[in-house]
Amino acid sequence: MPRMQSQRAVARRAAPPERRWPEYVRLVPGALNAGLAALAVSVLGLGVTAGLSSTSSAQTTDNISQSAIVTTVVPGVDQPSEFERDSSTISRSNFRAALTDTGKAVDLDVTALSEPADSAQVDLHAYDARTALLARESKATTKLQQKLVKAKKKADAVKKALGTPTLPVKSYTLVARFGDVGAWARYHTGLDFSAPIGTAIHAPTAGVVEHAGSGGEAGGWAGSYVVLKHADGTQTLYAHMSSISVQDGQKVTGGKLLGHVGQSGRAFGPHLHFEVYPRGAEPGDVYTAVDPEPWLHKLGLKLR
Ligand SMILES: [Zn+2]
Incomplete structure (x- = not known):
């Protein structure tokens, strides 16, 4: 052995690295022993270096290590190679990973499905909030509209009740004004509208019939007459009528027909x-009467 080692050492020193394999081939007995040992080591899973340390030198160990690598792929060993096991393991791993990934993907998909749902819910909440706000605004608007409609109805009712402001006689000749002095005891206490008998007499504005007929406070001089009481307490008197179209207590609107022009009572010609x-005065107590013109002006009525 010492001689062989010496020769090999010499050969190794002399030969270039690529020629070591032929030299190894010539050392078949040692290589075979080492190879078998390496195979055993490989199969048993022991450390290669440990298994060979007692049989050969470091140089031999290098050679046998290479041999051991070769022998692991010798046909006839009835089990998958490390590569094959690794491959199968990797394949199963990959499959599991794929499954896991698929699972994750499904989970993600579920999440992805649930996220838009959450978003949709958030949107729905926002939508609900907006809808509620709009509903409140709409309700407020509706209330306002209802109030306006109610106010308009009330205004219309008032307007309808007031009627259309109308001069007592539409076609006339004004023959005497308030305060005129003439044939009367002191002064004229009203307006004289001269018109043919039977000319229509209208209520200037809304009121309630306080008197309709002869008699009463002004019966001595007014003949057949009508007294209206208006909303502000003002009262108006229509004297010398030929006919009366309203009754006591009747509500009238502006423009309502009260009766017709005549010359009943103390009158000189039809008017x-x-x-x-x-307010508070007694119709027929002529010296408590006031000038009719300003009152007519307040109604937008002017004498011509
Ligand atoms: Zn008069």
Whole structure:
């Protein structure tokens, strides 16, 4: 052995690295022993270096290590190579990974499905909030509209109740004004609208019939007459009528027909004697009467 080692050492020193394999081939007995040992080591899974340390030198160990690598792939060993096991293991791993990934993908998909749902819910909440706000605004608007409609109805009702402001006689000749001095005891207490008998007499504005007929406070001089009481307490008197179209207590609107022009009572020719009494005055108590013109002006009515 010492001689062989010496020769090999010499050969190794002399030969270039690529020629070591032929030299190894010539050392078949040692290589075979080492190869078998390496195979055993490989199969038993022991450390190669440990298994060979007692049989050969370091140089031999290098050679046998290479041989051991070769012998692991010798046909006839009835089990998959490390590569094959690794491959199968990797394949199963990959499959599991793929499954896991698929699972994750499914989970992600579920999450992806649930996220838009959450978003949709958030959107729905926002939508609900907006809808609620709009509903409140709409409700407020509706209330306002209802109030406006109610106010308009009330205004219309008032307007309808007031009627259309109308001069007592539409076609007339004004023959005497308030305060005129003439044939009367002191002064004229109203307006005289001269018009043919039977000319229509209208209520200037809304009111309630306080008197309709002859008699009463002004019966001595007014003949057949009508007294209206208006909303502000003002009262108006229509004297010398030929006919009366309303009754006591009747509500009238502006423009309502009260009766017709005549010359009943103390009258010189057919005409309407029209008087205005302030709140609290007694119609027929002629010297409590006031000038009718300002009152007519307040209604937008002007004498011509
Ligand atoms: Zn008169």
